[in-house]
Amino acid sequence: MYKWIMSGIVTVACLFAVGLLIYALPEKEPSESAEPSSSFVVPDAPVQAEAAERIYKSSCLSCHGDQLEGRLGPKLSQVGATLTKEQIYKQIAKGGGGMPKFEGKLSEEELVTITNWLAEKK
Ligand code: HEC
Structure with missing residues (x-):
């Protein structure tokens, strides 16, 4: 038993x-890398100018200037004509070339808001 x-x-x-x-x-x-892949797409969203300007003033103005004219960083007044949304997003999220990364400092939603706003600057 x-x-x-x-x-x-x-x-x-x-x-x-x-x-x-x-x-x-x-x-x-292996876990997927956090790096956005080449198929990464910034979601289309209506441009929220007010929210974007608020984020810009508190996080970006010191380097990119009051009127997007550039200062320590390049001018952004026509950035939408030279960079795709994905490139803009990546620069903001990952930083580089003297710019700090904003991933973690700004929320995903804020990153998309400021990206869509800048992409309209042509
Ligand atoms: C400490 C200074 C600094 C701050 C703060 C900063 N940037 Fe930058 N930014 C730079 C520099 C320097 C470059 C140039 C990077 C390069 O040439 O690789 C740059 C490049 C860029 C570019 C690419 C422009 C181009 O024509 O290639 C974008 C878009 C951008 N910044 C957006 C932002 C946004 C949006 C914010 C706020 C959330 C921000 N930056 C905050 C310094 C800064």
């Missing part, structure tokens, strides 16, 4: 181990 109980426990333990293995395996796959 004892033997049967033991083999029952062993069987259940084995099944549990196999189940755990199957469950855990997919998690070992």
